[in-house]
Amino acid sequence: MRVVIGEDEALLRQGLALVLEQGGFDVVAAVPDAVQLLEAVDRHNPDLVVTDIRMPPTLTDEGLVAALRIRSAHPDTAVVVLSQYVQRRYAVELLTDRPAKVGYLLKQRISDVDTFCADLRRVAAGGTALDPDVVGVMVKRARLADGDVARLTPRQQEVMALMAEGRSNGWIASRLVVTEKAVVQHASRIYDALGLPVDADDHRRVLAVIRYLAQ
Amino acid sequence: MVDVWGEETTLPLRAPGGQYHGHMVTPGVARSSQPRSLDRALILLAISAVFLGAIQLILALPGSGAYWWVHVLFTVAFWVYVAAGMIAWWRRPSNRMGALIVLGGFAVFAGSLANTGVPVFTAFGTMTATLVLAVAIHLLHAFPSGRLRGPASRATVAAGYVVALVLQAPLYLFNAAAPAPLFIADRPDLMAVGSEVQRYTGLIVAIATVVILARRLIRADSAHRRVLGPLFAYGMLAVLLIPTSATVFQLMLGMSPGARAGLQAVFLAGIPIAFALGVLRGGFARTGELQELGAWLGASGGARPELTTALAQALGDDSIEIAFWIPEHEDWADAAGLPTKLLVANGERASVDVRVGSQLVGAIVYDAALIEDPELVRTAGRVVAIAMERERLTAELLASQDALLASRARLVAAADRERRRIAQNLHDGLQVQLVLLALEAQQVANASSSSVTTREQATALRKGIDEAAAELRRLVHDVMPSTLIERGLSAATEDLVDRMPVPTSLHLGITDGALPESIESTAYFVVAEGLANALKHSKAESFSVRLERDGDQLLVEVNDDGIGGASLAAGQGLRGLADRVDVIGGRLRVQSELGSGTRLRVELPCA
Numbered sequence: 001m002r003v004v005i006g007e008d009e010a011l012l013r014q015g016l017a018l019v020l021e022q023g024g025f026d027v028v029a030a031v032p033d034a035v036q037l038l039e040a041v042d043r044h045n046p047d048l049v050v051t052d053i054r055m056p057p058t059l060t061d062e063g064l065v066a067a068l069r070i071r072s073a074h075p076d077t078a079v080v081v082l083s084q085y086v087q088r089r090y091a092v093e094l095l096t097d098r099p100a101k102v103g104y105l106l107k108q109r110i111s112d113v114d115t116f117c118a119d120l121r122r123v124a125a126g127g128t129a130l131d132p133d134v135v136g137v138m139v140k141r142a143r144l145a146d147g148d149v150a151r152l153t154p155r156q157q158e159v160m161a162l163m164a165e166g167r168s169n170g171w172i173a174s175r176l177v178v179t180e181k182a183v184v185q186h187a188s189r190i191y192d193a194l195g196l197p198v199d200a201d202d203h204r205r206v207l208a209v210i211r212y213l214a215q
Numbered sequence: 216m217v218d219v220w221g222e223e224t225t226l227p228l229r230a231p232g233g234q235y236h237g238h239m240v241t242p243g244v245a246r247s248s249q250p251r252s253l254d255r256a257l258i259l260l261a262i263s264a265v266f267l268g269a270i271q272l273i274l275a276l277p278g279s280g281a282y283w284w285v286h287v288l289f290t291v292a293f294w295v296y297v298a299a300g301m302i303a304w305w306r307r308p309s310n311r312m313g314a315l316i317v318l319g320g321f322a323v324f325a326g327s328l329a330n331t332g333v334p335v336f337t338a339f340g341t342m343t344a345t346l347v348l349a350v351a352i353h354l355l356h357a358f359p360s361g362r363l364r365g366p367a368s369r370a371t372v373a374a375g376y377v378v379a380l381v382l383q384a385p386l387y388l389f390n391a392a393a394p395a396p397l398f399i400a401d402r403p404d405l406m407a408v409g410s411e412v413q414r415y416t417g418l419i420v421a422i423a424t425v426v427i428l429a430r431r432l433i434r435a436d437s438a439h440r441r442v443l444g445p446l447f448a449y450g451m452l453a454v455l456l457i458p459t460s461a462t463v464f465q466l467m468l469g470m471s472p473g474a475r476a477g478l479q480a481v482f483l484a485g486i487p488i489a490f491a492l493g494v495l496r497g498g499f500a501r502t503g504e505l506q507e508l509g510a511w512l513g514a515s516g517g518a519r520p521e522l523t524t525a526l527a528q529a530l531g532d533d534s535i536e537i538a539f540w541i542p543e544h545e546d547w548a549d550a551a552g553l554p555t556k557l558l559v560a561n562g563e564r565a566s567v568d569v570r571v572g573s574q575l576v577g578a579i580v581y582d583a584a585l586i587e588d589p590e591l592v593r594t595a596g597r598v599v600a601i602a603m604e605r606e607r608l609t610a611e612l613l614a615s616q617d618a619l620l621a622s623r624a625r626l627v628a629a630a631d632r633e634r635r636r637i638a639q640n641l642h643d644g645l646q647v648q649l650v651l652l653a654l655e656a657q658q659v660a661n662a663s664s665s666s667v668t669t670r671e672q673a674t675a676l677r678k679g680i681d682e683a684a685a686e687l688r689r690l691v692h693d694v695m696p697s698t699l700i701e702r703g704l705s706a707a708t709e710d711l712v713d714r715m716p717v718p719t720s721l722h723l724g725i726t727d728g729a730l731p732e733s734i735e736s737t738a739y740f741v742v743a744e745g746l747a748n749a750l751k752h753s754k755a756e757s758f759s760v761r762l763e764r765d766g767d768q769l770l771v772e773v774n775d776d777g778i779g780g781a782s783l784a785a786g787q788g789l790r791g792l793a794d795r796v797d798v799i800g801g802r803l804r805v806q807s808e809l810g811s812g813t814r815l816r817v818e819l820p821c822a
Contacts, residue, residue, distance in 0.1 A: 009647045015654055060701040084646050085688055085697045087710040108684045111653030111677055113661060137713050144718045
């Protein structure tokens with residue numbers, strides 16, 4: 001899997017490249033700013049782009065802007081955006097248009113190498129990866145604003161959060177140490193409670209949850 | 216003979232005291248500082264005047280015949296002058312009119328010595344026969360302060376003395392009837408010429424005086440005119456009538472020489488009384504208006520016009536200026552605290568210092584042509600000294616306020632810059648390092664060569680580092696939220712609201728990027744601090760935040776439905792916010808009645 005990295009901190013750029021190489025990714029380019037990132041993506045047409053949000057020259061959100069551009073110019077390229085801080089607005093911007101092949105994670109998640117590489121692969125395969133931190137904010141917000149979410153049991157809320165993170169039923173089952181069937185049951189109760197259409201497709205179900213939380 | 220100020224005055228004497236010459240030698244005594252020595256001097260003066268008058272009468276009366284009463288009248292005129300002058304002098308020590316009137320008295324005395332029959336006195340009387348007219352001219356010019364103002368006045372008065380003392384000479388030098396020591400040649404022709412010269416120059420002096428006084432009357436305001444008008448009129452009449460009375464009264468009314476002289480004496484005696492009344496009645500020391508100043512002091516706050524205006528009204532001088540003494544700068548400042556100069560270039564402007572105790576607080580600069588008596592200004596200054604001290608402090612404050620405001624703004628800007636710098640440094644440095652450290656720890660854990668224990672320990676270490684990173688993330692966010700830097704106020708506020716543990720509604724009526732950085736960060740910290748405060752103290756069930764652009768103002772509101780009772784005094788946080796808002800010229804209000812929630816409302820200028 002061919003990857004282009006955008007990260008302005010040299011040490012982190014190298015560390016990230018190393019982690020991805022070790023994880024079996026093929027890092028075709030690692031660049032320090034958004035302009036070079038767009039060029040590299042145009043040149044290499046990679047399967048995956050991993051980029052920091054804040055990059056030179058303005059050190060604001062050019063990584064995010066570049067990510068959105070890549071997503072519209074290269075629909076087949078998966079994009080994972082990393083940041084020191086995550087927030088709902090960026091998640092919504094990344095997911096709203098086309099909630100697939102996209103991820104939004106805290107930079108610190110890199111350190112849990114296995115989980116991180118798994119997240120990247122899932123995104124590259126068409127899934128999503130939302131940082132638990134931002135999902136936590138969204139679920140809490142929904143719980144305060146919305147009686148339906150507030151009525152879910154803590155376990156159901158937990159399952160909903162993990163679904164929003166983009167986890168598969170299997171992953172959730174192993175994480176919560178329950179059977180996959182139990183997870184499916186939780187999920188269907190969540191759909192019922194929130195009035196979401198039941199869908200056999202894993203992705204679309206996740207997206208429904210994310211949309212619900214992002215509104 | 217008795218016709219003291221007729222053209223053909225005769226009679227001799229030795230030179231006068233010479234102590235006055237256009238300018239008075241004034242005691243310079245202030246009523247308050249040296250009252251006793253002045254009192255003593257005045258008593259001595261009174262005694263000598265009585266004594267001199269008595270001697271004159273003793274000398275003149277025996278040979279006076281039918282006109283003895285004229286001599287008495289002149290001596291009485293002398294006493295009237297001295298008495299009136301002394302009263303004015305005593306009551307207004309700083310005013311020179313009193314001394315000048317006393318001088319007039321001695322001029323009357325000197326002139327009437329011509330009638331004593333003692334040769335040396337007669338000669339002296341002859342020489343000084345018209346001196347009192349010069350003094351009367353002097354009085355007219357010097358009223359009401361006693362000081363001569365302007366070169367025209369000084370020249371006219373000096374000319375008056377020349378006419379009275381120098382041009383008098385031909386009248387006795389060439390007059391066979393003059394006393395022996397004075398008479399040098401019997402030249403009636405020269406005497407006639409000299410007499411004409413004296414008459415016409417005297418007329419010129421009188422006309423110049425009329426012109427100068429008329430101009431003063433025109434320039435004076437109505438209040439001053441009421442005092443100046445009659446006084447000037449009477450003075451001019453006296454000055455013109457006394458020397459011409461010989462001709463006028465004799466020709467027109469057929470008066471006897473005795474009656475003429477008596478009338479002269481009465482006219483003469485009227486002059487000091489009029490001037491002394493003018494000084495004392497104080498058209499110029501109008502205490503009534505000083506009372507107005509007192510009333511002004513009593514008025515409160517907004518009802519009170521400016522000190523300058525009040526002084527201008529009380530003193531009748533619209534050009535009044537006030538300067539405040541700023542000890543730190545050792546310089547004068549105006550009411551706005553800006554450095555100023557005391558413009559006292561010439562006789563037109565003058566100034567008096569105003570002190571509270573011994574402390575110089577300011578100065579009143581006034582028009583010396585309008586206000587002749589500095590004592591009046593000084594008195595006004597004493598009345599308003601305390602108020603002036605207050606104004607001075609205000610001016611001093613204003614002087615430092617601009618600098619203070621600028622420095623506060625710089626401090627806030629510097630603090631913001633520092634926050635940004637710290638957040639950026641942590642972002643680029645420590646946060647990256649923690650990612651790399653955790654990565655390394657995890658790689659140790661994942662290494663195939665590691666033992667199970669090592670793996671567990673390394674994973675625990677990685678998790679510990681991740682927690683530290685989470686802690687740091689919150690810290691960086693509190694210092695300066697990245698969203699504020701990356702996206703601006705509305706995104707940052709949205710994130711703040713997203714993370715509230717209590718239902719919080721958000722109304723955003725602003726466009727990001729349209730506001731200055733300092734306004735955005737101030738507004739952000741207002742919301743953050745307001746919410747944190749509400750969370751801590753209000754026990755509210757819901758909050759609402761409102762950001763709205765209203766013309767050139769940004770309105771920031773943080774409301775809750777809690778217990779209320781918040782105040783700026785209570786919390787360090789709100790106090791700090793108020794300071795911050797104040798620095799950028801905004802307004803912060805807290806409405807927080809017990810039981811009805813708290814409403815924090817901030818208006819920030821963002822033109």
